[in-house]
Amino acid sequence: MDLRTHAHDGDRLAQACREAGLKATPQRLAVLKALLISHEHPGPEAVFRQVRGELSSISLATVYKTLDALEGAGLVERVTPLSEGRRYDANRTPHHHLVCTACGRIEDHEDPTLAPILPVDLGGFLARAVRVEVLGSCAGCRRQEQ
Amino acid sequence: MDLRTHAHDGDRLAQACREAGLKATPQRLAVLKALLISHEHPGPEAVFRQVRGELSSISLATVYKTLDALEGAGLVERVTPLSEGRRYDANRTPHHHLVCTACGRIEDHEDPTLAPILPVDLGGFLARAVRVEVLGSCAGCRRQEQ
DNA sequence: TTCCTAGTTGAGAATCATTCTCAACTGCTG
DNA sequence: CAGCAGTTGAGAATGATTCTCAACTAGGAA
Helix, strand or coil, X not given: CCHHHCCCCHHHHHHHHHHCCCCXXXXXXXXXXXXXXXXXXXXXXXXXXXXHCCCCCCCHHHHHHHHHHHXXXXXXXXXXXXXXXXXXXXXXXXXXXXXXXXXXXXXXXXXXXXXXXXXXXXXXXXXXXXXXXXXXXXXXXXXXXX | CCHHHCCCCHHHHHHHHHHCCCCCCHHHHHHHHHHHHCCCCCCHHXXXXXXXXXXXXXXXXXXXXXXXXXXXXXXCEECCCCCCCCCEECCCCCCEEEEECCCCCEXXXXXXXXXXXXXXXXXXXXXXXXXXXXXXXXXXXXXXXX
């Protein structure tokens, strides 16, 4: 079910929550609806301001918890990457990163076939650089998983 | 000059700093050397611990300032993306993001030709998902720049 | 329908990373 | 080798995120 292709009536959203094992509280429905309506990729603060319109008593902490819950349920996705905090790299050659979602290790991955010709115009947007993050399991973690 | 292909002697690193318009202080050389030696994509805290070995008096604030300076000079790169803070997205169809480095706006960009066949084995690393961020200027900001 | 319980909420405190402030210090240009 | 602009260190300040816990409520069971 792609929630975005339907009217955002409460029943449908509530059903999506329940199927994901979450109680369908008004706070959750409001946060989910705000994210479905917006095309701005809002952050927690922006969601909070938006949702306050219809649920003036909601707290910012609830928005954080709700976003975590919806993300955990796969109803919503973070735009920013999984790896926590800043990480630096002195390798200035073009390369991509393999991020292990189990242990957090970041490996460099050089693959010239992925390197596009830049800058390039993508329908009005002038692309200057491409950042690729490959999420998965590193060799060490795969061994442990077995 | 690719710093990584040479011995990390102080003179060479100092020269790189000066060419970038930065004074070659022992703190900067130590931070730069730590990043060049490490393959762990360390964060500020990890760099701090490493550098303390040879410069026990260095402060964490200096590490932050130094990382910013080195990044600004292009000697070092952040692994994590430019967009600040968390941003969420309820668009669950596979798509990439166009991040405008001028205004911070994030546009969705659907391009099925970029979607690789996943999961795939990349030399031991099991890739499950790919996250692509295209950095550049959005149409609005390009108009303003002219 | 009503009851019960596990899950959820709200408010404020707590935490943690990052930035700021400013006086003291030091590369480096002349 | 003198002077200054840039840099450092320590601690305070900021700001985002998480924690804590008592009160509340959705939704399954009776």
